[in-house]
Amino acid sequence: xxxxITNLTTQDEQVACFQNVAVxxxxxxxxxxxxxxxxLRRLPPGETVHAFTVTPTHLGLEExxxxxxxxxxxxxxxxxxxxxxxxxxxxxxxxxxxxxMARLAGMTLRERWSDWTRAPFTSDSRSHVPVWAKPAIxxxxxxxxxxxTKGTGCxxxxx
Numbered sequence: 001x002x003x004x005i006t007n008l009t010t011q012d013e014q015v016a017c018f019q020n021v022a023v024x025x026x027x028x029x030x031x032x033x034x035x036x037x038x039x040l041r042r043l044p045p046g047e048t049v050h051a052f053t054v055t056p057t058h059l060g061l062e063e064x065x066x067x068x069x070x071x072x073x074x075x076x077x078x079x080x081x082x083x084x085x086x087x088x089x090x091x092x093x094x095x096x097x098x099x100x101m102a103r104l105a106g107m108t109l110r111e112r113w114s115d116w117t118r119a120p121f122t123s124d125s126r127s128h129v130p131v132w133a134k135p136a137i138x139x140x141x142x143x144x145x146x147x148x149t150k151g152t153g154c155x156x157x158x159x
Contacts, residue, residue, distance in 0.1 A: 002034045002127070005098075006090035009070065014091065015101050022105035028136035031107060034116070036127045038071060038092040040064065069093075095121075095128055107132035 008014045021031045042050050043064065053060030059076040071092050077084045093101075099109050110133045111118075114125040121128050 003036055003090065005033055005035060006071075006092055007088075009089050009091045011069075011091070014093065015104060018101040018105040018107070022107055022134055025107075025134040027134055029134050030110065031102070031132045031134075032129065034127060034129045035093065035098065037094075037125060038062075038064070039126070040066065095130065098130060099132075102130075102132040107134050 005014055005017060008017055018031075025031065039050050039052065039062065048064050048066075050062045050064070051060065052062055053075075057078045061074040063072045063074060065071075069091055070089055072087055072089050075086045095112065102109065109130060111131040112121045113119060113129045113131075114121045115127060116129060118129075119125075
């Protein structure tokens with residue numbers, strides 16, 4: 001699902017999400033999401049609102065609080081000659097911040113695409129699909145109870 005991580009509106013909630021994912025992943029498993037890139041470059045100096053959809057039946061505006069890293073998406077639809085509205089807050093993240101959250105949770109970046117077709121991620125991409133992996137573990141039991149991990153610099157367990 002697109003932008004689900006941004007529905008968590010604090011950094012602590014987002015970090016906790018990554019940690020929860022890492023706990024549930026099998027070694028070698030991947031965490032994949034799709035996230036939009038905030039269009040802050042489109043904001044004129046001093047402005048806080050950017051229109052991302054303008055059609056005869058739908059107006060979509062993104063309202064940015066740059067200091068809080070919060071964007072509120074405002075939607076206005078005309079349905080059966082009635083105006084319907086909906087607004088949702090999102091905490092936007094940059095790719096580097098997402099990668100750091102993954103690293104804090106013990107995952108590493110495997111790939112990053114611009115979209116689900118695996119198009120290359122560039123500075124002009126409007127979204128990205130990062131793939132983080134939980135390292136595969138080569139566990140060895142040295143006393144029948146405590147695992148050690150080969151090649152990671154971990155100290156062997158006491159036998």
